[in-house]
Amino acid sequence: MPIAEVIDSARNQGRTVLTEIESKQILAEAGIPVAVAQLAKTADEAAKFAENAGFPAVLKIVSPEITHKSDIGGVKVGLDSADEVKKAFDEIVAAAKKAEPKARIEGVAVQKMAPAGTEVIVGMSKDPQFGPVLMFGLGGIFVEVLKDVAFRIVPLEARDARQMVREIKGFPVLEGIRGQPAADLAALEGLILKLSEFVEAHPEIEELDLNPVFAYADGVIAVDARIVIS
Amino acid sequence: MTSDVQKRLDRALNPRSVAVVGDKKAMGYMWLNCMNTFKGKVYSVQVDPNEIPGIEEMGIPNYKSLGEIPDGIDYVVCAVPRPVAPRIVADCVAKKVGAVGLFTSGFAETETADGVAAQEQITTIAREGGLLLIGPNCMGIYNRRLGVRHSTDQEAGDAGSVGFISQSGTHCINFSLVGAVHGIKCSKTVSFGNAVVLDAPDYIDYLASDAETQVIAMYIEGVKDGRRFLASLREAAKRKPVVVWKGGVTTAGWRAVYSHTASLATAPAIWDAAMRQAGVVQAESLDETIDAVKALTFAGQTTGKRMGLIAMTGGQSVVITDAFEREGLEVPLLTAASYEKLAGFFNIIGGSYRNPLDAGGTIGMGFVPGNLQKLFDILEKDENVDAVAMEVGATFIARRMRQNPAMMDQLVEVLVSHKGRSAKPFLAIAHQAHVEDVMIELRKKLLDSGVATFGSFAAAAQAFARAVGYWRFRERLD
Numbered sequence: 001m002p003i004a005e006v007i008d009s010a011r012n013q014g015r016t017v018l019t020e021i022e023s024k025q026i027l028a029e030a031g032i033p034v035a036v037a038q039l040a041k042t043a044d045e046a047a048k049f050a051e052n053a054g055f056p057a058v059l060k061i062v063s064p065e066i067t068h069k070s071d072i073g074g075v076k077v078g079l080d081s082a083d084e085v086k087k088a089f090d091e092i093v094a095a096a097k098k099a100e101p102k103a104r105i106e107g108v109a110v111q112k113m114a115p116a117g118t119e120v121i122v123g124m125s126k127d128p129q130f131g132p133v134l135m136f137g138l139g140g141i142f143v144e145v146l147k148d149v150a151f152r153i154v155p156l157e158a159r160d161a162r163q164m165v166r167e168i169k170g171f172p173v174l175e176g177i178r179g180q181p182a183a184d185l186a187a188l189e190g191l192i193l194k195l196s197e198f199v200e201a202h203p204e205i206e207e208l209d210l211n212p213v214f215a216y217a218d219g220v221i222a223v224d225a226r227i228v229i230s
Numbered sequence: 231m232t233s234d235v236q237k238r239l240d241r242a243l244n245p246r247s248v249a250v251v252g253d254k255k256a257m258g259y260m261w262l263n264c265m266n267t268f269k270g271k272v273y274s275v276q277v278d279p280n281e282i283p284g285i286e287e288m289g290i291p292n293y294k295s296l297g298e299i300p301d302g303i304d305y306v307v308c309a310v311p312r313p314v315a316p317r318i319v320a321d322c323v324a325k326k327v328g329a330v331g332l333f334t335s336g337f338a339e340t341e342t343a344d345g346v347a348a349q350e351q352i353t354t355i356a357r358e359g360g361l362l363l364i365g366p367n368c369m370g371i372y373n374r375r376l377g378v379r380h381s382t383d384q385e386a387g388d389a390g391s392v393g394f395i396s397q398s399g400t401h402c403i404n405f406s407l408v409g410a411v412h413g414i415k416c417s418k419t420v421s422f423g424n425a426v427v428l429d430a431p432d433y434i435d436y437l438a439s440d441a442e443t444q445v446i447a448m449y450i451e452g453v454k455d456g457r458r459f460l461a462s463l464r465e466a467a468k469r470k471p472v473v474v475w476k477g478g479v480t481t482a483g484w485r486a487v488y489s490h491t492a493s494l495a496t497a498p499a500i501w502d503a504a505m506r507q508a509g510v511v512q513a514e515s516l517d518e519t520i521d522a523v524k525a526l527t528f529a530g531q532t533t534g535k536r537m538g539l540i541a542m543t544g545g546q547s548v549v550i551t552d553a554f555e556r557e558g559l560e561v562p563l564l565t566a567a568s569y570e571k572l573a574g575f576f577n578i579i580g581g582s583y584r585n586p587l588d589a590g591g592t593i594g595m596g597f598v599p600g601n602l603q604k605l606f607d608i609l610e611k612d613e614n615v616d617a618v619a620m621e622v623g624a625t626f627i628a629r630r631m632r633q634n635p636a637m638m639d640q641l642v643e644v645l646v647s648h649k650g651r652s653a654k655p656f657l658a659i660a661h662q663a664h665v666e667d668v669m670i671e672l673r674k675k676l677l678d679s680g681v682a683t684f685g686s687f688a689a690a691a692q693a694f695a696r697a698v699g700y701w702r703f704r705e706r707l708d
Contacts, residue, residue, distance in 0.1 A: 125495045127456065127495060127497075127500045129452075129453060129455075129456030129497075129500070130456035130457060130460065130500055130504055131456070131457055133495055133500055133503065135494060135495060137494075143494070147494055149494050149499075150503070151495060151499055151500055151502075151503035152503050152506075152507055153456075153457075153460060153500070153503060153504050153507055156507075159706065160507055163506065163708070164503075
């Protein structure tokens with residue numbers, strides 16, 4: 001679905017926070033590598049999507065009101081069969097209803113589980129002085145506890161992307177430590193530059209998180225995504 | 231900035247005629263005294279009969295209004311009380327002056343409804359009349375070459391090469407005064423206060439294209455339009471070094487955020503990112519700003535990080551190395567050819583020459599010029615060395631220099647002549663130690679001769695690392 005249609009449809013529903021599925025549709029449209037997810041309304045549908053996409057599968061609750069999905073048991077990973085997927089669907093919906101009784105549950109997002117890579121976060125927010133800015137950091141405790149992140153003002157040029165990736169203290173992790181292969185830095189910088197172009201072309205986007213992005217020895221992929229529009 | 235604004239700003243910053251409106255005895259006729267070095271024509275506008283005789287005693291023609299002056303006016307200093315300011319601004323419009331610097335304060339900076347309204351009033355008059363208004367609440371311009379000053383302590387008469395702009399009048403004046411002690415001569419400076427018509431980007435654009443200005447420095451507290459500011463900085467930094475001293479922490483309006491990115495995007499982090507992107511040097515104090523400007527102005531240009539260090543003693547050799555390595559610079563081994571030459575004459579009793587060169591004994595603390603010259607020549611030819619920094623250890627013989635000033639001149643002569651011949655950046659480091667008067671005099675002599683001289687290893691290393699960072703960014707090496 002074209003970007004404008006996704007945004008219009010959310011606005012028509014009075015929403016500024018796009019669902020993971022909507023966010024990923026938009027990002028895929030913009031040429032940003034994402035793990036595409038499909039919205040399943042029933043357990044059977046979820047199983048069918050998982051079979052088509054391939055196992056292992058990941059299921060996540062889709063609700064505009066629930067932003068911290070894993071905290072309420074709204075995420076199941078490593079599902080290896082149609083039966084496991086069906087069971088997980090029912091458990092996720094039940095958990096969401098219990099935790100947030102008033103939340104509108106649209107369904108469950110089904111995607112093929114991406115192989116584990118080095119987790120990074122790439123995001124965008126708007127600064128009152130400088131407008132849209134991009135952030136880059138390593139995922140997990142690096143961003144949450146150590147706040148080891150780098151920023152650049154949009155639009156970025158190639159040098160900016162190269163510098164921000166190398167500016168964080170955790171950069172050696174990306175170069176490969178303890179026998180891990182080095183992350184594909186060119187692909188990571190490419191994703192950052194694509195994102196800069198994307199947010200520059202879409203001023204209606206207020207905030208954006210790709211968290212996590214998995215960086216591999218060859219390529220990168222955004223596994224989860226969230227977009228907030230004005 | 232449109233070329234028209236730029237052209238008119240050029241007229242105001244290089245005036246042939248200046249009018250001071252509202253100067254008075256209670257201020258010691260400060261503004262008219264500031265203009266006593268001005269090479270063009272000075273006029274006064276004052277209506278108070280009690281003030282006029284004092285002005286005429288200074289030999290300055292006084293008029294009752296700007297309109298009465300029988301001459302075009304390139305720059306006006308307006309020092310009237312706030313209630314009179316709108317009328318003077320309107321007179322400036324009618325007179326078609328180059329620009330007016332509004333020393334008058336009591337506007338939006340007071341955070342009162344009255345002040346805000348008065349500011350809106352003068353802004354509207356200036357905008358509608360196409361008047362370049364500097365300020366209000368500012369000290370206006372300083373042009374050293376032409377002798378247009380905003381402090382009677384400022385030097386005048388010869389040209390300078392460093393442009394400075396500042397939201398604060400104090401920092402603007404201090405940069406020119408303290409800078410002058412450190413050999414820095416200003417081309418043009420502007421204290422621009424509340425910036426209601428002309429703002430920082432206008433001045434940055436001007437200085438970027440001003441042929442007289444080789445280095446731009448500034449004191450900035452906040453910007454109204456970050457993107458325009460960044461664009462101006464970026465363009466300026468492509469042409470000449472820019473040093474930005476940021477004061478205050480901007481408190482951006484709080485709002486609810488959903489994302490990680492937004493919660494981590496604090497104002498200081500974003501400012502830092504913007505400055506890195508623009509390729510400017512960041513400084514955190516007046517001293518750091520002056521040191522960075524010295525490194526960029528006097529040290530000489532390099533993208534190399536490998537230092538050849540000369541210290542006077544073992545202890546100083548250790549800490550000078552620490553200081554430069556801490557700033558990301560390197561202190562490599564010299565070439566075999568250099569070691570062979572050093573072995574021929576270097577005094578290794580109480581000294582060593584690995585790099586740093588612990589050379590006090592060999593060069594008699596700087597007073598065996600022949601050997602010092604040899605060290606310079608070896609480092610100059612050494613392919614492993616991009617730049618040379620030397621501890622001027624004159625503290626050991628400061629007492630003798632105090633008795634015999636010729637000794638100081640002799641040392642200065644060796645360093646200045648080395649700098650003149652050398653293709654590599656050269657830094658001298660003269661700590662004030664316990665002989666402040668002597669060392670400050672020595673430092674001043676070196677700086678006045680164009681030798682980049684610093685008061686401590688840490689300051690020299692930081693300033694030079696920042697300068698190298700600028701040259702590397704400009705050459706797209708980082």
